[in-house]
Amino acid sequence: MKLSTAAALGIQGVLVLAERHGSGTVTLEEICRARALPRDYMARIFSLLSRAGLVAAVRGKHGGYRLGRDPGAISLLEVIEAVEGPLAMNLCQHSPPRCEEVGCPVRPVWSDIQRRVSSVLAGKTIRDLACGSSQTLAGTLAPAAGKHNES
Amino acid sequence: MKLSMATELAVRGILVLAGHGDSPPVSLKEICRVRGLSRDNMTRIFALLTRARLVNAVRGKNGGYRLARPASEITLLEVFEAVEGPLALNLCQQDPPQCDRTDCAMRQVWHELQEQVHAALAEKTLEDFACVLP
Numbered sequence: 393m394k395l396s397t398a399a400a401l402g403i404q405g406v407l408v409l410a411e412r413h414g415s416g417t418v419t420l421e422e423i424c425r426a427r428a429l430p431r432d433y434m435a436r437i438f439s440l441l442s443r444a445g446l447v448a449a450v451r452g453k454h455g456g457y458r459l460g461r462d463p464g465a466i467s468l469l470e471v472i473e474a475v476e477g478p479l480a481m482n483l484c485q486h487s488p489p490r491c492e493e494v495g496c497p498v499r500p501v502w503s504d505i506q507r508r509v510s511s512v513l514a515g516k517t518i519r520d521l522a523c524g525s526s527q528t529l530a531g532t533l534a535p536a537a538g539k540h541n542e543s
Numbered sequence: 544m545k546l547s548m549a550t551e552l553a554v555r556g557i558l559v560l561a562g563h564g565d566s567p568p569v570s571l572k573e574i575c576r577v578r579g580l581s582r583d584n585m586t587r588i589f590a591l592l593t594r595a596r597l598v599n600a601v602r603g604k605n606g607g608y609r610l611a612r613p614a615s616e617i618t619l620l621e622v623f624e625a626v627e628g629p630l631a632l633n634l635c636q637q638d639p640p641q642c643d644r645t646d647c648a649m650r651q652v653w654h655e656l657q658e659q660v661h662a663a664l665a666e667k668t669l670e671d672f673a674c675v676l677p
Contacts, residue, residue, distance in 0.1 A: 497672035
């Protein structure tokens with residue numbers, strides 16, 4: 393029971409964008425260089441993130457990627473689900489369930505674990521995790537975002 | 544992020560034994576028949592459960608498997624770890640950590656998840672599930 397490599401890479405990539413949020417687009421090359429990520433695999437992962445609207449692809453000479461929303465409005469759960477598909481700890485936790493044993497006594501355990509994992513992941517935003525320091529980043533981004541809205 | 548199919552099968556298989564109480568050993572064939580499981584995978588999975596001493600293999604004509612301890616003393620976590628190895632939701636949660644970034648902000652999140660999943664699995668014993676089975 394562990395996070396897929398694809399989801400872990402997706403999180404790393406989105407964190408790079410979060411750290412540079414508000415300063416234009418970042419090319420995939422640059423994202424990969426920042427965290428030593430595999431270029432080919434990242435192309436596929438960023439197309440998934442892009443399809444989920446978490447990042448926006450900008451074409452052209454100064455093209456690249458930027459976050460699709462404010463980093464405080466993107467949860468870790470969204471990034472993981474964009475890459476892995478809906479969170480499902482076991483077959484019975486898919487929607488619809490992929491196990492027909494409706495009366496299975498273990499199902500409530502998976503459902504409990506699923507609820508806990510989902511709630512922890514949904515409670516963390518990309519802003520909380522970027523730069524390794526939630527305080528600094530939240531402090532610098534929040535006023536900047538506010539100013540931007542007023543102007 | 545999901546349970547491996549091997550663990551799912553192990554839970555199903557060992558619950559058959561838990562439902563049998565102190566009765567004679569149950570053959571692998573019978574275990575598979577009861578839950579409609581594939582024999583090939585189950586041989587390997589029961590070897591892992593045996594190695595972890597959750598079940599005992601009894602040789603001979605009326606041989607088979609039985610729980611090594613009362614169902615109330617075997618947790619779901621033990622079954623999980625017998626098959627998948629130590630629970631680790633991400634590289635940094637392995638012992639020792641398989642990721643060198645000690646200051647990574649994500650590590651706390653994985654640690655919190657790991658503790659919650661660990662607790663949920665450790666608090667359930669086979670006895671909690673066995674009675675409902677045929």
